[in-house]
Amino acid sequence: MNIAGQIPPDWTISWIRAYDLGDLAHTAPGALVATGGAGTGVDVVDVDEQAFFDIQTLRFGHVARLRLPWLRFDGTLRLAAGERPVAGRVRGHLLVHSSGFMVVRLTLRADRLEYEGPVTAEVLGQLERAMWVTGYPLRWHVPQGRVVEGNIRCAMNWFFLDFYERAHGRPSGAHIAEWASEGMQGCEKLHELYREGYVGHPFPVSFGAQFEIVNPRLSPLAGSLDREREWQGVIDSLMFPGRGDIRAVPVALGRETLDRWYLTENQALTLLLSGAVDGETDVMDPDRTQLLEYLTLRRAALRCVQRDTQRVLTERLTITRAQLERWQHMVASTTDDYVLHDRIGQLIEPIRGHYTSEILLRDLGDLERQVRANLTWFQERLDTLSDWTGGLVGASVGAAAMVLSLQESIKGVLGDVLGGGPEKVLANHPWEFAGTMLTLMVLSFGLALTLIRRMTSRLNPFSAPATAGPPWSRRRGRRATGSAPPS
Numbered sequence: 001m002n003i004a005g006q007i008p009p010d011w012t013i014s015w016i017r018a019y020d021l022g023d024l025a026h027t028a029p030g031a032l033v034a035t036g037g038a039g040t041g042v043d044v045v046d047v048d049e050q051a052f053f054d055i056q057t058l059r060f061g062h063v064a065r066l067r068l069p070w071l072r073f074d075g076t077l078r079l080a081a082g083e084r085p086v087a088g089r090v091r092g093h094l095l096v097h098s099s100g101f102m103v104v105r106l107t108l109r110a111d112r113l114e115y116e117g118p119v120t121a122e123v124l125g126q127l128e129r130a131m132w133v134t135g136y137p138l139r140w141h142v143p144q145g146r147v148v149e150g151n152i153r154c155a156m157n158w159f160f161l162d163f164y165e166r167a168h169g170r171p172s173g174a175h176i177a178e179w180a181s182e183g184m185q186g187c188e189k190l191h192e193l194y195r196e197g198y199v200g201h202p203f204p205v206s207f208g209a210q211f212e213i214v215n216p217r218l219s220p221l222a223g224s225l226d227r228e229r230e231w232q233g234v235i236d237s238l239m240f241p242g243r244g245d246i247r248a249v250p251v252a253l254g255r256e257t258l259d260r261w262y263l264t265e266n267q268a269l270t271l272l273l274s275g276a277v278d279g280e281t282d283v284m285d286p287d288r289t290q291l292l293e294y295l296t297l298r299r300a301a302l303r304c305v306q307r308d309t310q311r312v313l314t315e316r317l318t319i320t321r322a323q324l325e326r327w328q329h330m331v332a333s334t335t336d337d338y339v340l341h342d343r344i345g346q347l348i349e350p351i352r353g354h355y356t357s358e359i360l361l362r363d364l365g366d367l368e369r370q371v372r373a374n375l376t377w378f379q380e381r382l383d384t385l386s387d388w389t390g391g392l393v394g395a396s397v398g399a400a401a402m403v404l405s406l407q408e409s410i411k412g413v414l415g416d417v418l419g420g421g422p423e424k425v426l427a428n429h430p431w432e433f434a435g436t437m438l439t440l441m442v443l444s445f446g447l448a449l450t451l452i453r454r455m456t457s458r459l460n461p462f463s464a465p466a467t468a469g470p471p472w473s474r475r476r477g478r479r480a481t482g483s484a485p486p487s
Helices: 029-036 055-059 121-129 152-167 175-179 188-195 225-239 286-315 321-334 348-357 364-386 389-405 407-418 422-428 430-456
Strands: 011-020 043-045 063-079 082-097 101-109 138-142 146-149 205-214 260-263 267-272
Touching: 011 121, 011 152, 011 286, 029 063, 029 082, 029 152, 063 121, 063 152, 082 152, 082 286, 101 152, 101 286, 121 205, 121 225, 138 152, 146 152, 146 175, 152 175, 152 188, 205 286, 225 267, 267 286, 286 321, 286 364, 321 364, 348 364, 407 430
Parallel strands: 205 267
Antiparallel strands: 011 101, 011 205, 043 063, 063 082, 063 138, 082 101, 138 146, 260 267
């Protein structure tokens, strides 16, 4: 649907994506931003002032934020009338969470866009498409005179990999611009880090784009039926790109408000009657923007576990108990609504209700239930397979009993070796006899314990022989203080 009407001059567009921190997952968020955020023009954001998270989350430093310098881009937009040149500057924002994930948000404000002609819904729509279309003709001018070519995800890859290198104590280099490239099957550098065991999940999880538009003419005092119909067409084109048969429905916030909030699986739109850009977050509604970041964080953890468990099920792989515990931690640490401030929590239920009523949208709660069902199946299966270890424990006790039953034979051997005969071993060599018995008992227990640990630390949930486990089973639990991945 091509809407020719001009967008009001006050607007923003943000792109949101989450990454697995890999071997940095065990480092506190505050320490990570102190090392990974070292650089000119980088600001550590005071998360306390935002009042977005609960007081305990803030006090114990479970989250940290960075605001990065402006990044210039240029290229062309693929409009219906032909390609048009475009340029501008985006600001990067990072959210580091103790669950082991980081959210990257790039925001473009209206005053930072360089474009000849009116900014229409089609222009904003192409900026949204620039996140998803592989090879979109954009160039991102990163530091050191390097250029990253490609869609918005390539620029986000650069921000993540630059942060990752700095967090490992290595300076940002020109090679990161080459690493950031992304094709149809993902970023090759992330998959290389995955194969080497440095990251556990090589597929970043994207929310998509968030639009914010200030339009005072939507006020009931200035509204008209024609204007309302025109704007409904604008909204539909932004929320459902390429579809002319679906009407976007706002989220029912449960209270009287003149602002409108639209939400789909990969797009969000906030229509405001008035507003100004917040100087710290570069958006007009920091609460809803940060909520989308947090929901993206939650989606990332759930999708990563879903992809891992689905691969195990499909390829019949072996998993470790440590990996199952890591999956459970990822889900539990990102699905608690009460880590948010009470003011933000009021938006959670309207979102749930919106996804429930809109049958074309996949509910994030359904993903959570699917993941939890997969984890429950794995846990029950592995518990069933490990029940037989009780037999090994019994075998170890039996081995000790067998050693005790061999006293006479041991006396005979010691009598022949030490002299004096079996009947005088206890009288002439009591310590040697006691030491021999104790040594045999310790060896029997040790052998049984080793066998138990070896057999239960890595169990196959399937009865058929398993193939080798994926790379995340090798190094996923290693702390960041260890050796860093090669550049």
